[in-house]
Amino acid sequence: MGTQVRDVDLDKEIADLTEAGEKVLVAEGGMGGRGNTELASSTRRAPHFCEPGQPGVQRRLQLTLKLLADVGIIGLPNAGKSTLLSALTRAKPKIADYPFSTLEPNLGVARTESGDGFVLADIPGLIEGASQGVGLGHNFLRHIERTRLLVHMVDGQSEDLEKDLATIDRELMLYSPDLAKLPQLVAINKCDMLPPETIDELKAKVTAYFEAKEEHAGSRGSSEANIFCISAYSHIGLAPLAKTIADMIEQIKEAEKQDKQPKRIFVDEKAYDHGDSSFAVYRKSGVFVVEGDRAGRLVQVTDMKDPDSLFSLFQRLRAMGVIDALINEGVTPGAEVVINGFSFTYGEGLN
Ligand SMILES: Nc1nc2c(ncn2[C@@H]2O[C@H](COP(=O)(O)OP(=O)(O)OP(=O)(O)O)[C@@H](O)[C@H]2O)c(=O)[nH]1
Ligand SMILES: [Mg+2]
Incomplete structure (x- = not known):
């Protein structure tokens, strides 16, 4: 599930499997040969040979696995992304006090009181140059390409919050403008370590950052209502964040239902072309x-x-x-x- 199939020579997408159990035939096999018992006749009772099978369809395909999650958690290494995943879901990702502790994306399902809940993806931390292959991030950006919403996590103890936000935003934009356009919620993490009076200051900084960004890039950015001060570790401020995520996902899914369903498996005669x-x-x-x-x-x-x-x-x-x-x-x-x-x-x- 989550696999996209592309014909390399035609440079064409053939299928995008998004539902459990979905199947697509991409290259039909050849007809099987007859075995030796089938070839027996009155004069040749025990043939010691069999017929070889016919060749199947040959083509060059690229299969890309893109995880299917509703929400992607992005941020610099060590911001607390995996801690948030473990706090909101039953996933048990590796959490450690050093950058790049997450090496593979992790998924978890957050249950909500009402509704279906949502699937969260925690990817390895991104750093400057990630879209070009620096660090680990670019390998995993594809996994959040199909999310509906991003939670952008910053470390509240950071010396330069705006710079941290800008670094991640720039990498998203360089990797894929579509990804950069996804709605973002901002989670200022590690608030348990901050004196309460600085919290409003930090929120104001993030708001100012997004206002400036909207002016420059016309992006959807975050309004103040979409900025949360949390402690993923101490479970502070998580309920309002989870509620907002759940509400937004529900709205987005509703809007998707109104849109016509895109076709995900395309006419593919080449699969039968022997x-x-x-x-x-x-x-x-x-x-x-x-x-x-x-x-x-x-x-x-x-x-x-x-x-x-x-x-x-x-x-x-x-x-x-x-x-x-x-x-x-x-x-x-x-x-x-x-x-x-x-x-x-x-x-x-x-x-
Ligand atoms: N004080 C405090 N520490 C936290 C909080 N959340 C996470 N941490 C700590 O920050 C460190 C990094 O947390 P992770 O969840 O591994 O961070 P990450 O963003 O997943 O890091 P990478 O996978 O390397 O990108 C760990 O030592 C966590 O215990 C928090 O709310 N408060
Ligand atoms: Mg991690």
Whole structure:
């Protein structure tokens, strides 16, 4: 779940699996060969060979796993993101007093008194240059691409709150303007360590930061109502934050229902395209050359040392019209035939 499938050669998205149990066929397998018991006949009671299967569809695909969470928690390393996840959900992420303690994203489900609850994702801390690959963050930004809301966490003890906010915002913007446009709630964390009189000051700083940002970038930013002073560790101020998240998620989901559902699995004929069965036959310095996608792949799956396999290849080539074309070109037993680089001697009695 959460996997996106892209055809690398067409540079086209094929599917986006967002529901449990959802399936998509991306490359149909080849028909199976018959086993030796199926090939038994009155004259050949115990055949010691079997028919090889036919080649399946071949294509180059890129599968990208993007977690599906409603809310992404972002912030500098050590801000307390994992602590918040563990406080709001039953997830048990690693928490430690040093940066980069989270190495993989963690998910948790926050239960609310009413409604469905929401899924929170805690990703490793972001640092300057994260969108370009510095630190760990850029590997994980894709996991919050499909969240509906971000909780931007800052350490209230930081010396420069505005700079911390700006660093993360810049990285989001560089990674994806869509991500930067998501609504953000700001959680000023570690308020248990702050003298109460500084809290209003910090809130005012964050408000000023977002006001300036809105003027410059026209972004959706945060209003004062969306700024929370909390202690994830001491569980201070968490209920109003969780309530606001739950309400906003509910509103956003409601709005999504009004929008038409985007199509997530696209028409994909290539999944059934077993290759081009057209071929060309020509004669070059006494050698009969066959060129064709399907003919070449049939040769690839044939066991050349086994006469029965070779016979089965012959039958398939005949069904495709390759043998008739060779005969038209004047092939005779003993002649050399080359199919996509494999050389054979055209056998006696094959006609
Ligand atoms: N005093 C105080 N310490 C906190 C609070 N929240 C988290 N911490 C501490 O801050 C440190 C970092 O917390 P984490 O939750 O691991 O931080 P993080 O943002 O997930 O860090 P990375 O995964 O490295 O990005 C830990 O030592 C926590 O105990 C809080 O509300 N008050
Ligand atoms: Mg962490």
